[in-house]
Amino acid sequence: MIRIENLIKQYKTAVVLNISSLEIQQGECFGLVGNNGAGKTTFFRMILDLVRPTGGAVLYEGTNVCENEDWKREVGAFLDEHMLLGYLTPDEYFETLRKVYGLSDADLANHLGKFTDFFNDEILDKKKYIRDLSKGNIKKVGIAAALIGQPKAVLLDEPFENLDPTSQNRLKRLVLEESQNGVTFLISSHDLNHVTEICDRIVLLEKGEVKKDLKDKLEMGQELDTYFNH
Numbered sequence: 001m002i003r004i005e006n007l008i009k010q011y012k013t014a015v016v017l018n019i020s021s022l023e024i025q026q027g028e029c030f031g032l033v034g035n036n037g038a039g040k041t042t043f044f045r046m047i048l049d050l051v052r053p054t055g056g057a058v059l060y061e062g063t064n065v066c067e068n069e070d071w072k073r074e075v076g077a078f079l080d081e082h083m084l085l086g087y088l089t090p091d092e093y094f095e096t097l098r099k100v101y102g103l104s105d106a107d108l109a110n111h112l113g114k115f116t117d118f119f120n121d122e123i124l125d126k127k128k129y130i131r132d133l134s135k136g137n138i139k140k141v142g143i144a145a146a147l148i149g150q151p152k153a154v155l156l157d158e159p160f161e162n163l164d165p166t167s168q169n170r171l172k173r174l175v176l177e178e179s180q181n182g183v184t185f186l187i188s189s190h191d192l193n194h195v196t197e198i199c200d201r202i203v204l205l206e207k208g209e210v211k212k213d214l215k216d217k218l219e220m221g222q223e224l225d226t227y228f229n230h
């Protein structure tokens with residue numbers, strides 16, 4: 001579904017990402033881990049054509065994401081709050097997305113209904129601007145927005161950060177449910193427990209390069225533990 005070919009990002013003399021080859025299959029729950037500055041966000045931004053590669057390409061269903069816009073209808077993402085419209089309330093924002101995606105009122109209500117527990121009565125009908133919500137609640141708006149319109153693939157950067165423990169667990173259940181319905185997830189996180197629990201594959205980046213590509217569910221916890229305890 002997503003193929004990486006000799007992808008390089010360089011700022012002045014610093015190469016911050018260098019991935020020769022990587023393929024993410026449809027339906028995969030793909031975890032991305034690595035220490036601060038490893039290149040996780042840069043990698044996601046390049047997949048979304050928010051940052052242009054210095055070399056190489058990201059292909060979505062065989063087409064370079066820089067050269068075609070069709071993939072945008074199939075890919076949802078929440079990387080950070082800059083992707084939201086902070087001057088709207090969540091209700092206004094979701095209504096805007098409903099129109100963009102050509103959904104009916106019932107489609108939107110059905111979508112938001114899946115997030116009732118996750119929202120914990122803090123998001124909808126509050127007449128509060130997104131910019132005035134707490135960090136965790138802003139994240140919840142972004143995650144629900146990323147999943148609108150039945151995307152085939154969803155990228156989430158640090159989705160567990162700022163969420164309370166109950167919400168973290170609810171998010172894991174939401175991801176697993178959507179994943180069982182065939183949605184491909186790419187999730188970057190510093191929370192090794194959460195990613196090992198929900199992901200069936202974890203790639204470990206170190207200084208922009210793939211250090212490990214773990215696909216064995218039984219071994220990934222131990223492998224990551226060993227790496228991050230050195």
Ligand SMILES: Nc1ncnc2c1ncn2[C@@H]1O[C@H](COP(=O)(O)OP(=O)(O)OP(=O)(O)O)[C@@H](O)[C@H]1O
Binds near residue numbers: 043
């Ligand atoms: N616009 C830019 N100009 C120069 N360097 C940049 C730019 N954007 C990112 N970098 C550098 O690229 C490297 C990778 O950063 P990135 O944000 O992708 O890492 P990360 O793995 O997401 O880190 P973290 O876990 O801290 O969020 C860092 O050294 C960062 O300083």
